[in-house]
Amino acid sequence: MTITNRTTDRGPAPGDGHPLPWLVPAIAILAAFYAVPVLDVLRLAFSDASLLAPASRYSTDAIGGVLADPALPVVLGTTLVFTLANVAALQLAGLCIALVIARGERRGLRGMAAFRTLVLAAWVVPGIANGLVWQMLFDEAPYGTLNSLLGYVGLGPVAWLSDPQMAMASAVIANLWQGTAFSMIVFYAARRAIDPTLYEVAELDAATPWQMFRYITLPLMRRLIAVNTVLVTVQTLNTFDSILALTGGGPGRATEVLALFTFNTVFYNLDLAGGSVLAVLLFAIGMGCALLVHYVIGRERPAA
């Protein structure tokens, strides 16, 4: 009798159950460490708080002060150059490495795992150490790494860190060294997820490697490339510890990106209100990118 009951009434399905108790810790953390602080930064942006004194009154003075600061356009320009250069370089390098490793593995070539390990090792180097190591490499003295290597082939010396434009290039190179691994992993995963029969069919049709890349690999990786572009953009925007250690933002403001400018405003000038305005700006740009990724995924999913 009970058995017939069971077959008609199956009892709770595996997916049932109240989710709330499970979600409480995560939601509490999201609220306490993300949502409320972001709102509080917004409040501070309208205040006159310094790092040492709490807000005494609310106005738009801090916002006006930041917007009128002649350093802001310079910093935003620097941020734009640094971010664009990195997003392009990181993804090109990541894509190139991912495809080369994937090819090498298909052909059974040796050394692919070792190479991947090397790129990943650079990834886990702390940002501060990254800045310090590249500072040694870019040392402009005749015995500096790159300058003494260039000296062998009769070039240089290059003013890696003291020339404003070269300093920006150097900061991008240092970030490229450390950051490529992320894009490499994403693209490597995307490449491995492509059905190999597509390439076999293309080979039967005598497609060239370039055609296979152009008409199979690239279109099928398009969605992940879009997502990765946004992720890398936000990561680059938020990067500042390696620049702090490499150039300290200099020479002048040549490598002072928005995140570093915010850090300096709050923790060296103790201007919490002004720093909060900059932090809101940083947050808004990052969130704009996050919404973009959501939009991109939402739009592409029905098609894919």
Next chain:
Amino acid sequence: MTLARWGDVATYVVLAVLGAFFALPFLWLISLAVRTPAEVYLGASRFIPQAPTLDNFRLILSDPAFLIYLWNGLKLSASGGLVAVALAIPAAYAASRLNFRGKQAILVGILAVQMISPLVILLPLYRWMVALGLLNSDLAVIAVYGALGMPLAVWLLKVTFDGVPIELEEAAAIDGASRFTTLWRITLPLARPGIASAFILAMVMNWSQFLIPFILLERDGDWPISVAIFNFAGATNASTTQVLAAACIIAVLPAVMVFVALQRMIVSALMAGAVKG
């Protein structure tokens, strides 16, 4: 030679160029760290020093302060990683096993908060920690590490739990086990490799953290190694480059070694996350 063989040659040429770029900083760092002060000034001509020495490492490691920095780094990053994973497990389990309204929204939300710079949330957190009297306490740093590491851990653990056969949980449920018992006795033991990857990844990220401890810990003796080397670099000059190089190696090595040893596990977890996320 066939086209494929030429392709292999091209593969190795590309790898050689990129390999030189990625290996150079590591190799140079090692080269500097085993030089005597005199040989530092000889640049590339002494890439392999004539009289390699371990004195620089001896100097660093004989400094008790340095060992404390290393211990602080380990303590803070491991505790922070544990907190992150412990906070992530229930949410990841719910995301993997339960159907409820708004699940997608919560998962996207968890992904989105990762885009917020720690710098942004640190401004109010710093003031709160001062108000709570938690400035200069490890607890403050560990809590922030836990909060920063949780989102990625939720995603990695969700993918891990998805891979645990649901039939095993159903069998346990038929035997009368509650969901909590099932999770504790069946799912978590089976998900051990994924949990370990999430923990280690969180720990490596914490090891690299500079901003949080730099701001929340003001006393020299509380600093982890990432903050200490920044401070140390400010006190060095050209004649002590080799000592700074040795200090950098000591700061970098633990993270690199752990990561390289476990990279297969971590990378496959990340790759699963990349394709599905």
